[in-house]
Amino acid sequence: MRNIISIILLIIIFFAVIFSISEIPFGIPKTKVGSYYINKGIDETGAVNVVTSVVLNYRGFDTLGEVTILFIAALGLGAVLATIERKTKKAIIPSSIVLSTGCKVFFPFILLLGTYIFLHGHLTPGGGFQGGAIIASGYLLVYLGCPKRRINQNHFKIIESLGGLTFVIIGLLGLIFGNYFLLNFLPKGIPSILFSAGIIPIIYIAIGFKVGSELAGVIDNLIEES
Amino acid sequence: MIFLSNYIYYTGAFGLIFIGLYILLTRHNLIKMIIGLSILDTGVNLLLISIGYIKKGTAPIFSTPNLNPQNMVDPVPQALVLTAIVISVAVLAMALSLAIRLYQHYRTLDMRKIKEQRW
Amino acid sequence: MVFFVTFTVFVMLVCAVAACILRDLLDAAIAAAGVSLCAAILFYFLQAPDVAMAEASIGAALVTAIFIIAIRRTKREE
Numbered sequence: 444m445r446n447i448i449s450i451i452l453l454i455i456i457f458f459a460v461i462f463s464i465s466e467i468p469f470g471i472p473k474t475k476v477g478s479y480y481i482n483k484g485i486d487e488t489g490a491v492n493v494v495t496s497v498v499l500n501y502r503g504f505d506t507l508g509e510v511t512i513l514f515i516a517a518l519g520l521g522a523v524l525a526t527i528e529r530k531t532k533k534a535i536i537p538s539s540i541v542l543s544t545g546c547k548v549f550f551p552f553i554l555l556l557g558t559y560i561f562l563h564g565h566l567t568p569g570g571g572f573q574g575g576a577i578i579a580s581g582y583l584l585v586y587l588g589c590p591k592r593r594i595n596q597n598h599f600k601i602i603e604s605l606g607g608l609t610f611v612i613i614g615l616l617g618l619i620f621g622n623y624f625l626l627n628f629l630p631k632g633i634p635s636i637l638f639s640a641g642i643i644p645i646i647y648i649a650i651g652f653k654v655g656s657e658l659a660g661v662i663d664n665l666i667e668e669s
Numbered sequence: 670m671i672f673l674s675n676y677i678y679y680t681g682a683f684g685l686i687f688i689g690l691y692i693l694l695t696r697h698n699l700i701k702m703i704i705g706l707s708i709l710d711t712g713v714n715l716l717l718i719s720i721g722y723i724k725k726g727t728a729p730i731f732s733t734p735n736l737n738p739q740n741m742v743d744p745v746p747q748a749l750v751l752t753a754i755v756i757s758v759a760v761l762a763m764a765l766s767l768a769i770r771l772y773q774h775y776r777t778l779d780m781r782k783i784k785e786q787r788w
Numbered sequence: 789m790v791f792f793v794t795f796t797v798f799v800m801l802v803c804a805v806a807a808c809i810l811r812d813l814l815d816a817a818i819a820a821a822g823v824s825l826c827a828a829i830l831f832y833f834l835q836a837p838d839v840a841m842a843e844a845s846i847g848a849a850l851v852t853a854i855f856i857i858a859i860r861r862t863k864r865e866e
Contacts, residue, residue: 449694453687460683469675470724477721477743481729493729493741494838497748509752516759520766560841568730568837572755576845583853635734654755658850661762665857674790681797681830685823688804698866700813700859704820707851708804711827714843718834728835742835754842758851765858772862 489631490565490640498570499643503625507610510650514607517657521664535590546588553581561651565640571647575654582659586666599660606653613642613649678719685712699768699778703761710757714750721746793833800826811866813859821852 472478480501481493488496498506537543561574585592617626625642632639685708692705721743727736729744772778775786800823807819824847831840 446695449691452694453691456690457687464679464683467720469679469719470722472723472743473720474743474745477745478738480744481738481741485731491731492838493731493744494747494751497744498751502748505752509755512756513759516763519763523763523766523770568728568841570751570838572751573838573841573845576842576850580845580849580853583850634731662853662857665766665854665861668861677790677794677797678830678834681800684797684801685804688801688808692808696808698813700855700862701816701866704807704816704855707820707847708807708823711823711843711847714839715827715830718831718836718839722834726835728837730837747836747839750836750839751842754839754846758846761851762854765854769858769861778863 485634488627488640488643489634490643491635492565492568494568495565495570495643495647496640499646500625500627503614503646506650507614507625510607510610510653513654513657514603517603517661520661524664538588538590542588546584550581550585553584554578557581557651557655561647562644563637564647565643566635566637571650572654574651576658578651578655579658579662582655583662586662594663596660596663599656599663602656603653603660606649606656609649610646610653613646617642678715678722682712682716682719685709685715688712697780699771699780700765702780703764703768706764707757707761710753714753717746717750717753793830796826796829796833800830813864813866814856817852817855817859820855821848824848824851 480497484493484496485491488500490496490500557574557577559574560569560577561571564570564574582594585594614625617628618624620626620628627641627643629641629645631641634640638644689705689707689709689712692708693702696702696705723740723742726740726742729741729747731738768778771783775783777783803819803822803826807816807823810816810819824843828840828844828848831843
């Protein structure tokens with residue numbers, strides 16, 4: 444009974460969608476905001492990557508909201524999965540020799556790749572979120588390959604809080620030095636060198652550290668069994 | 670062939686949305702429903718980016734200093750989808766932690782049995 | 789070029805249908821990772837390298853790992 448009603452509902456939605464999607468043409472420029480950001484992007488912000496300047500300069504407040512949502516989710520996960528009794532000591536299964544050798548060899552290079560990606564966020568495709576996810580997957584490799592090594596979780600919490608605090612303080616400094624929150628108050632410099640585009644690389648470094656330590660803390664909360 | 674070259678991306682995105690909705694409506698296991706939610710999110714992101722595409726356009730990055738800014742793809746949907754991907758992973762992590770807690774309390778993950786419980 | 793995009797969309801839809809039908813939850817999570825990988829390839833063809841990198845690193849690697857850890861702590865069959 445429930446299957447038949449759901450299939451009828453999906454067929455109705457299917458026809459409505461077909462009638463409305465044939466009105467939207469494919470591959471034709473539709474808006475004017477995008478062309479304004481492309482034409483004036485380098486002069487007003489100094490970042491060569493236009494998507495980065497949209498995310499952090501023109502729509503910077505949305506990025507602050509997204510960082511807050513990620514913080515609340517990590518907080519909620521730690522609160523739901525917390526236990527009162529002590530963790531029972533289960534027998535630790537040793538991992539195979541390929542995994543443990545690979546873990547010891549690859550971990551510094553994965554950290555280096557993640558740091559490179561969020562450091563050059565305004566020059567090449569990349570940014571804080573992608574680099575932070577790569578750093579978190581490096582820590583996942585350590586949890587799988589070397590199960591005897593326990594990472595202290597207080598370091599994750601301190602780095603995460605400092606990253607979020609840096610973002611808000613830079614925004615408030617923009618309010619003090621100029622007219623509005625998240626004003627770009629540092630000099631813009633010459634485009635396509637590393638030290639350019641004002642406050643954009645500083646914010647991406649803070650976001651990279653924050654997202655990396657946050658996702659590593661989430662994985663640590665899920666793996667610990669009691 | 671004309672239909673394929675014009676509407677193939679829309680077909681793929683809407684196929685994913687329909688399959689995600691079908692999994693959410695007809696399956697009873699909680700983790701299977703969360704997998705359907707993840708597929709639905711991926712379909713919506715694909716639809717948003719394929720609307721902002723311009724034919725014979727390039728990526729919106731000025732890698733060499735004198736590229737023509739006339740035929741670049743729209744950068745605003747890409748910024749919005751970047752935010753949406755991160756929010757979807759936050760929602761999935763929270764939902765899976767609630768599923769683990771439910772299993773520890775009721776010893777089953779069947780939504781029909783959990784809805785009948787009183788306490 | 790159009791043929792390659794059509795092939796990738798076809799593989800993506802087959803993986804999504806497989807995630808719906810399979811009863812073993814571990815196989816369904818791997819099929820969802822396949823959907824995310826094909827979506828990352830399609831994002832590259834739509835000239836969006838930032839979004840392709842985000843989808844590949846977050847959607848295909850971290851979400852799959854979180855699913856497998858959660859399935860290990862609950863039941864494995866449907």
